Amino acid sequence: SNRFQLTCFVDNLRGSYPVGRDEYGLKLRLQEQFLSNILNHNGMRISHLGAIKERLCDMKVLITLDDVNDVKQLEALANEITWFGLGSRIIVTTENKELLQQHGI
Numbered sequence: 001s002n003r004f005q006l007t008c009f010v011d012n013l014r015g016s017y018p019v020g021r022d023e024y025g026l027k028l029r030l031q032e033q034f035l036s037n038i039l040n041h042n043g044m045r046i047s048h049l050g051a052i053k054e055r056l057c058d059m060k061v062l063i064t065l066d067d068v069n070d071v072k073q074l075e076a077l078a079n080e081i082t083w084f085g086l087g088s089r090i091i092v093t094t095e096n097k098e099l100l101q102q103h104g105i
Helices: 023-038 051-056 071-078 097-102
Strands: 007-009 060-066 088-090
Touching: 007 023, 023 051, 060 071, 071 088, 071 097, 088 097
Parallel strands: 007 060, 060 088
Antiparallel strands: none
16 A cells, blocks of 8 residues: 555464563564565574564554464564554554453454
């Protein structure tokens, strides 16, 4: 859509967060995959979890996070509305309504 500077559909997040693994490392990997996708830059590497905000805080984005099944996925990819520019929209699909409430949606 021309109303947004960048758009991204992150499909099938279910299972992208193995239990018992290093939480920081997993969030970093999710952010790398997300930024590679939305910025159309394959194999992007980041060194910290502030990278999404750094790169997208001035951009109006439309993001769909599909089949979210762990609140940590939301924390990694859309923890704060300030990560994205004014007018941005984040769409989350999940089978778990409690997960949305947990994240304040």
